[in-house]
Amino acid sequence: MKPAPLSPGEVEVVTVTYGERWVLLRQVISAALSEGAGGVTVVDNAAAPGLAGRIAAEFDSRVQLIHHSTNLGSAGGFAAGIRAALTRPASFICLLDDDNVLAAGCLASLLATYTAQGMPAAPARSAVLAFRPEHYVAGSLAQQQRERSSYLGFHVADIGHKLLRHLGRRSAPQSQGGEVRWGPWGGLLFHRAVPESIGLPRADYVLYNDDIEWTLRLTDAGGRIVLDRQAQIVDVDQSGHAAANYPNVFVALLTGSSDMRMYYEFRNRSHLEQQRSGRPGLVMRTNRLLFWLILQAYALALGRPQRLHLLKAARHDGESGRLGTSPAYPLPACNGEAA
Structure with a gap:
């Protein structure tokens, strides 16, 4: 029945x-x-x-x-x-x-x-x-199954297909x-x-x-x-800051949106990663190292050292469990970027 x-x-x-x-x-x-x-x-x-x-x-x-x-x-x-x-x-x-x-x-x-x-x-x-x-x-589930070995969504195994997609040889996954x-x-x-x-x-x-x-x-x-x-x-509001508007995640992190948005986004993602990764294996450690090497290279090329410093501070706060509203990045009460 x-x-x-x-x-x-x-x-x-x-x-x-x-x-x-x-x-x-x-x-x-x-x-x-x-x-x-x-x-x-x-x-x-x-x-x-x-x-x-x-x-x-x-x-x-x-x-x-x-x-x-x-x-x-x-x-x-x-x-x-x-x-x-x-x-x-x-x-x-x-x-x-x-x-x-x-x-x-x-x-x-x-x-x-x-x-x-x-x-x-x-x-x-x-x-x-x-x-x-x-x-x-x-x-x-298949696309997300590598989450524990990736670092902030970055995985060295993804570089090949992302390069092909950038060259127009493969469509973005849906x-x-x-x-x-x-x-x-x-x-x-x-x-x-x-x-x-x-x-x-x-x-x-x-x-x-x-x-x-x-x-x-x-x-x-x-x-x-x-x-x-x-x-x-x-x-109905198309004024958001979608990552799809940027060529890759590194450019998005370094040039996208406001410092406030990037601080909370990166801090919380770092905290979540820290809580879920446990004892990181070799693959995750490799992904983490490559992520920061690539990010620093982009920061140098784009002239964005201050944003790189912000991201490092946000990572430190997240991994240290310093959550809540940051005095340095208060949320606006009206007519500003928030939820």
Whole structure:
């Protein structure tokens, strides 16, 4: 006997906003409610004044607002949002960035995939992930299986195919769906039993790689994350800093975005690497050595010694466990780069 289909009304959407992003946020809320979500939890990370009034004027009580007087970053924001969602009656939680608009049928597709994959039998160890065409979503299990011998995603074995791709002889790898080891916040749907089992996101990560840490926590515990390519999300804000805009990761690290963004991203990735690598083997040590030699060569060629110094300091803080908000890189309260 086929199980009864799950309803989008069983889903609480959680999103985190900051600054002056109402024109984006209202699209996210509208789409979520149009998709039949039972409710929407909006976490106000010190956004521009008037957000509560705007929400009340346009939406009903299905939308709840959690206000923070300071910007807690995506990590603290989603931790607070998930905690608040657990006080609502919904069985499922779907996380969205404040520029992630659900395409028609997205929630229904995620729930259908959840059922088809037999996940109702293991709600505390299961999640599904929507597809975002504008982003390279975490690769397949096969693509991620070398993670423990790579260093910050760099592996000497990848140099050959990346060179061929740069020369135009091979297309970039595309995720074809199936299971993934980790994934972004945007489009992640799971049963409320997941955070009750593995806990909330680490607020001390503040910003960047907090989603990787949390989703790896799930899969490391024996859980599954399945990418649903039929569940589409549209990123309505195209002003992000995608790595695809740069020829390689080294140029991206040295020239991309702001110092604040790079500090948190590199610090948290270094901390995560340190926590997961255990006693590094020969291959990982080789990858680490090559990574820093190549990065230093690029820094010299590009004239970016200050950014190289920042990355080294971020690595030291991450590997030393110095997390939380850095006094040197405070998060803006409004109209700045944050979550």
